[in-house]
Every structure is written in structure tokens, then in C-alpha cells.
Amino acid sequence: LRDESFGYYTNPPKSTDLDTLDDSEEEEEDDDVSFDDNDNSNSNSQVEEEGGRGHRLIGQAGDFTTAPEISQIFGECLTIWLLTQYEALNRPSKVQLVELGPGRGTLMCDILRSASGIKGVGEDFIRALSGDGRGDGKSRNQTHGVHFVEVSESLRLTQREALESLLAQKKNSWSTGLNFKQWETKKEKEKRLEGIMKKIHEEKSLGKDVDDELLRQIITEQEKDLQGRAGVYGESGTNDSIPIHWHDTFDAVPFQSSSSSSETVPTFIICQEFFDALPVHVFQKTDDGWKERLVDVAIDEDEEDSDYGSGGDSHNGRTTDGKSNRVQVRMIDGTTASVLAPTPTASPRNEAQTGENNGVQKKKSRFRFVLSPDSTPAMKSLLRIDNNSTTTLPPELDAAPSGTVMEVSPEALSLVQDIALRIDECQGAALIIDYGNEGSRDTLRAFQKHEQVDVLSSPGNVDITADVDFSAMKNAVNKDMKELRKTYEDADEEGRQKDNRSGKGDMPEAFGPQTQGQFLASMGAVERTIQLIEDDNTTDEQAEDLCTALERLVSTEEMGERFKVMAIARKKDGIFPPPGF
Numbered sequence: 001l002r003d004e005s006f007g008y009y010t011n012p013p014k015s016t017d018l019d020t021l022d023d024s025e026e027e028e029e030d031d032d033v034s035f036d037d038n039d040n041s042n043s044n045s046q047v048e049e050e051g052g053r054g055h056r057l058i059g060q061a062g063d064f065t066t067a068p069e070i071s072q073i074f075g076e077c078l079t080i081w082l083l084t085q086y087e088a089l090n091r092p093s094k095v096q097l098v099e100l101g102p103g104r105g106t107l108m109c110d111i112l113r114s115a116s117g118i119k120g121v122g123e124d125f126i127r128a129l130s131g132d133g134r135g136d137g138k139s140r141n142q143t144h145g146v147h148f149v150e151v152s153e154s155l156r157l158t159q160r161e162a163l164e165s166l167l168a169q170k171k172n173s174w175s176t177g178l179n180f181k182q183w184e185t186k187k188e189k190e191k192r193l194e195g196i197m198k199k200i201h202e203e204k205s206l207g208k209d210v211d212d213e214l215l216r217q218i219i220t221e222q223e224k225d226l227q228g229r230a231g232v233y234g235e236s237g238t239n240d241s242i243p244i245h246w247h248d249t250f251d252a253v254p255f256q257s258s259s260s261s262s263e264t265v266p267t268f269i270i271c272q273e274f275f276d277a278l279p280v281h282v283f284q285k286t287d288d289g290w291k292e293r294l295v296d297v298a299i300d301e302d303e304e305d306s307d308y309g310s311g312g313d314s315h316n317g318r319t320t321d322g323k324s325n326r327v328q329v330r331m332i333d334g335t336t337a338s339v340l341a342p343t344p345t346a347s348p349r350n351e352a353q354t355g356e357n358n359g360v361q362k363k364k365s366r367f368r369f370v371l372s373p374d375s376t377p378a379m380k381s382l383l384r385i386d387n388n389s390t391t392t393l394p395p396e397l398d399a400a401p402s403g404t405v406m407e408v409s410p411e412a413l414s415l416v417q418d419i420a421l422r423i424d425e426c427q428g429a430a431l432i433i434d435y436g437n438e439g440s441r442d443t444l445r446a447f448q449k450h451e452q453v454d455v456l457s458s459p460g461n462v463d464i465t466a467d468v469d470f471s472a473m474k475n476a477v478n479k480d481m482k483e484l485r486k487t488y489e490d491a492d493e494e495g496r497q498k499d500n501r502s503g504k505g506d507m508p509e510a511f512g513p514q515t516q517g518q519f520l521a522s523m524g525a526v527e528r529t530i531q532l533i534e535d536d537n538t539t540d541e542q543a544e545d546l547c548t549a550l551e552r553l554v555s556t557e558e559m560g561e562r563f564k565v566m567a568i569a570r571k572k573d574g575i576f577p578p579p580g581f
Contacts, residue, residue: 066273067433067516067559068107071549073532075110077523078431082111082268083121084579085429086128088572091121094144094265095128095428098253101274102148105159109166111270112146112242116174129242130176143265145179145243147253156183156246163244177241195222250418255426267422269430269568275468276434278411281378282444284371285404290385290397291371292378293405295456298368367456382408405442407466413476416510420477420568423508424484429569429578433516435562436468443467470513470564477510477568506574511567511581517560520553522580 067074086095099108115122131144150156160180167178184192199218200210208214247253255264282293372379375387383406385393392398419430437443446455446462453462485507529550533543554560569578 066103066106067553067563068103068110068272070552071546072110072114073525073528073546073550074520074553075107076114076528077520077525078107078270078433079111079114079118079122080523081431081578081580082270082429083115083118083125085268085569086125086266087121089266089427091124091128092266093128093132095125096143096145096147096253096255096265096267096426097129097270098147098149098250098267099270099272100149100250101271101277102150102159103155103272105148105162107270107272108146108148108159109162112163113166113170116170116176126176126242130240131243142181142243142245143254143256143263145245147245147247149247149250149253151248153183153185159246160244175240179241179243181243181245183246192222250415250422255422264426267426267428269419269422269428271419271430271432271434273434275409275412275415275432275473276436276465277463278409278415280407280409280444280466281382282442283379283383283406283408285397285400285402286371287402289387290379290383290393291373292376293369294372294376296368296370298366367459369456378408382410406440407443407469408440408472409466409469412468412473416473416568417476417480420481420508420510421484423568423570424481427570429508429567432468432473432566432568433563434468435559436470436513436564438469438471438513440469440472441467468564470566474510474512474566477508481507481509506570508568508570511569511577513564513566514581515556515561516563516565517554517556519565519580520560525550525554 082097086092097108097111102108112126115125129145131142148156148159150159163178163180167174196218199222200215203214203218204210245253255267256262284291284293375385379385379387383394383397385397416432422428423430444455444464444466446453446457446464448458448462455462455464529546532538532546538546552558565580567578567581571577
């Protein structure tokens with residue numbers, strides 16, 4: 001799901017898959033689609049070579065539509081919330097705005113445009129993103145500014161184009177520009193890592209021990225060398241511009257200006273329909289206990305058996321019993337599973353020699369879901385279940401009826417804890433908007449062209465998603481922060497508290513989830529819609545579109561109830577939760 005060229009949603013389509021595109025889209029594509037790993041130039045031609053899949057994922061012509069694509073009011077409401085948190089920190093002179101999974105850049109454009117139009121606090125927020133004009137225009141480790149977490153190069157180009165378009169619209173009214181920091185291509189990353197390894201080998205040949213300190217020194221020297229190469233990062237703008245950065249992971253977003261500095265800036269984080277794209281483990285309760293749902297390769301079972309069905313033969317790590325034509329498949333955790341053996345009607349070797357299959361139709365392989373025969377590593381680590389152990393099951397799992405399904409995303413839980421730790425370190429706040437529930441159930445599904453399709457129907461060409469378990473994420477944050485608070489308190493009592501963190505009693509917490517409809521209403525979505533409708537420049541058609549968009553965003557029959565909002569922030573004065581919660 002995390003493909004470098006096409007983001008979290010898909011793998012590159014094969015050239016043959018492009019036949020399913022609309023005629024209008026086909027005209028813009030070449031007949032042959034290239035995926036040359038050696039071509040890592042950041043250019044529009046690369047997007048064309050990639051089939052433009054990253055652009056087609058989102059919007060009416062894609063697989064799904066997100067809230068920012070529906071109405072600007074969504075972004076304006078999020079801006080209001082961000083500014084309240086910025087105001088609560090007494091308007092610091094530098095801030096960092098991070099968006100995970102920014103899609104086509106629509107939401108960030110709406111936030112920057114909205115904030116710049118709000119006198120006072122909004123204008124101060126924009127200046128703080130630029131570092132109040134005191135930033136180093138050549139530093140790759142700038143903490144202030146806008147930071148996108150996006151793995152797709154084609155979507156990165158789309159995001160940059162969206163911001164450039166915004167800048168062109170506001171060039172006469174904005175006093176702040178945008179300073180785009182060009183990302184490293186895959187080839188440049190490989191070259192940089194080769195340089196690090198070469199330096200390490202040189203140091204080892206001199207008899208030096210390669211410890212953390214030496215490695216940090218090597219990396220720092222390399223960073224200085226890269227920063228000294230004029231134009232290597234495609235920088236534009238001046239020191240009073242807002243720096244725009246791209247990163248592959250959230251961990252790569254810097255929170256200190258340099259490895260030797262402890263200076264941090266408040267961090268504001270937006271995750272709009274991001275967590276639903278993270279992978280999940282699926283578990284199912286059966287009459288024989290809990291099992292993990294896995295993916296297997298199946299063969300149509302209505303055809304006659306052949307080579308694989310005789311006498312306990314071994315083939316590619318599988319053994320057959322010679323009677324029922326089933327095979328024992330060795331799983332990665334050492335267990336075995338009994339599944340139907342693939343039984344081709346013609347020997348591949350003979351078919352290759354003759355070039356035909358003697359008129360007998362070959363079986364078509366396909367993916368299918370199966371249940372694990374025994375405990376898997378995921379069951380042991382995530383559910384604390386080991387069917388080979390006498391350990392008593394947790395009461396809630398033991399009492400679950402047969403057929404119960406649970407989905408667990410360890411990556412989501414780990415990421416949301418990292419976000420909370422970053423806010424504890426730097427101050428700030430985070431907002432997570434996604435469709436989900438308080439609890440887990442069977443929600444794994446796939447979409448293509450706004451239609452729900454089978455998850456395994458066309459791997460790499462459908463948007464696979466699962467509902468977010470907000471209860472699990474909230475518990476992960478609050479439990480982690482509770483343990484961290486205890487650590488701080490113990491350190492305070494012993495006089496060991498020397499870092500610049502918040503100290504005891506003032507820790508970030510997870511709030512919500514609140515329904516999207518209620519949250520947007522509390523941020524003034526209805527009033528803003530009325531204001532736009534009553535504007536003299538608004539046509540009747542535009543007014544109708546505004547009403548339709550508002551209904552879709554806040555109505556319980558549309559996105560208003562299905563989507564939830566969770567915040568990670570500190571209580572104001574230790575008492576009041578953030579607005580909207």
C-alpha cells in the first residue's frame with residue numbers, strides 16, 4: 001500500500017490496466033507506460049510515465065472524494081480550530097504545520113488562504129510559518145513552515161502545483177511568499193546512503209569504532225555539504241517566505257533546527273483521511289478460538305485434479321496427502337495450514353513445449369481469504385492470544401461470540417503515540433479526521449471509481465481501506481501520556497528533570513471522537529455558508545452548490561455522522577478541553 005510513486009493508496013498500474021480509463025484520460029496517455037526505476041527526475045514527464053495514477057485517485061474521476069474536495073468551508077473550519085490553538089500558545093513567532101497524506105494539496109491551500117484573510121491572529125500565524133522573516137533560506141532542517149508527509153512523487157508535484165496556483169492568485173495581496181524545498185529523489189537518496197557507507201568503511205579501515213557519535217558526525221558533515229551546493233534543493237523565495245518541505249515519514253519531519261540544538265517550535269498536525277489507509281491485521285473468532293484472516297492463492301475447484309494429486313508428493317514447499325488432494329502449507333511462523341492443492345490440467349512443461357493445452361481450459365488462480373490454522377505472531381503480540389499456551393484469554397475476547405471480527409492497526413497506534421510525543425516535546429496540537437468507530441469490527445473493503453469492489457479483485461488498482469478505531473487510538477495516546485507523566489513526576493522528585501518538556505500535570509491528551517457534523521457546526525460551518533450565500537457576488541447556482549456541500553459535510557445521512565474528529569492537545573489552563581470537544 002505504501003508505494004513510492006503512488007502514495008498510500010495503490011501500486012502502479014500495468015499498461016494493460018489503463019484500458020479501463022475513460023476515453024478522455026486515454027487520449028492524454030501514451031500507449032506504453034514506463035516504470036523505469038533509474039529515472040528519478042522531478043518533472044512532469046515522470047508523472048506521465050507513471051500513468052498519472054496519483055492524480056486520478058482523488059476526486060470525482062478517481063476512486064474516492066475527500067471533504068476538502070467538496071467545499072472550502074471544511075478547510076476554513078479547520079483553520080479556525082488551528083488559530084484557537086495558536087492563540088492559546090500566545091502566538092509564538094515560529095510554528096510548524098504538518099499534514100499527513102495531503103492528497104492534492106487542497107486542504108493546505110484552503111488553510112493558508114483562510115488564515116491569511118483573518119486580521120490579527122491569522123496574519124500572525126502566516127508570519128510564524130515563515131519564521132517571522134528570520135529563517136535560514138538554505139537550511140534543510142528548518143522546523144518552521146509547512147511540512148507534507150507524502151511518499152508519492154506524482155502527488156508531491158500536484159501539491160506543489162496547487163500551492164503555486166494559490167500563490168499566483170494571492171500575489172497582489174500576500175506579503176509572504178512560498179519557498180519550495182525540493183525533495184531528494186530515489187537516486188539521490190541512494191547516492192547519499194552510499195556516501196555514508198563509504199565514509200564508515202574509511203573510518204573503520206583507520207581502526208576507529210563506529211559508534212553513535214561518529215555516525216552522527218558523518219551525517220552532519222554530509223548535510224553541510226549538501227546545503228552548500230547552490231540550488232540542489234530547488235529552493236525559491238526569500239527568508240520571509242513560508243518554507244514548504246516534503247518527507248517520506250512523520251519521523252523525518254525535523255523538530256530541532258539542528259542535531260546540536262534543543263530549540264523546538266510549536267507543531268500543528270493535520271491528518272485528514274490518513275489513518276484509514278494504514279494496514280490492519282484482521283482476527284476472527286471461530287468455534288475453535290481466535291484466528292487471523294490471511295490471504296491465500298486459490299485455484300478454481302470445479303475442474304479435474306492432475307499432477308499435484310498423487311501420493312504425497314512434495315512441490316515447492318507443499319506436501320499432498322494423495323487422497324483429498326489437499327496440501328499442508330508451511331506458514332511463516334512455523335505452523336502448517338491445510339488447503340486445496342493447485343491442480344493444473346496440463347503439465348506446464350508439456351504445454352510450453354507444444355504451445356497449447358490440448359483444448360482443456362486452464363484453471364485461473366485468484367486470491368482468497370483463509371483463516372490461520374493456529375496462533376500467528378500478530379495474534380500473540382496484538383491480542384495476547386496463544387492457542388498453544390494455557391494462558392487465560394482476556395475476558396472480552398473469551399466472551400466474544402463466534403463470528404466476531406476485530407481489526408487492529410499497530411502502525412496507526414504507533415503513529416498516533418508519536419504524534420502525541422511530538423506535541424509533548426514541542427507543544428502544539430493535532431487534529432485527526434477520518435471515518436471510523438469507537439471499537440473494532442469487520443470493515444476492510446475496497447473502492448474503485450466510487451464503487452465498492454472486492455478487496456482482492458484487482459490488487460494495486462483499488463483503494464483499500466478500513467474504519468479507524470478511535471477508541472484504540474485514544475487509549476493508546478492517553479495511556480502513553482499517563483506513563484510519561486509518571487516518569488516526569490519521578491524525575492522531578494529525584495531532581496533529574498532537565499529537559500524542556502511540559503513537566504508533571506500538563507500533558508497532551510486525546511479528546512473525542514466527535515462527529516464531523518457537530519465539530520464543523522461548532523467551528524461555524526453553518527454561519528459561514530450563510531455568509532457566502534448572502535454575498536452579492538454569489539450566484540443562485542453557487543448558492544445551491546454551497547447548500548449541497550454543507551449538507552454532505554454535516555448531515556447525519558451523509559458524512560456528518562460517519563466521519564469522526566479526534567484532537568490531541570493540552571487542556572487550556574489545565575481545565576478546558578480544546579474547542580469542539
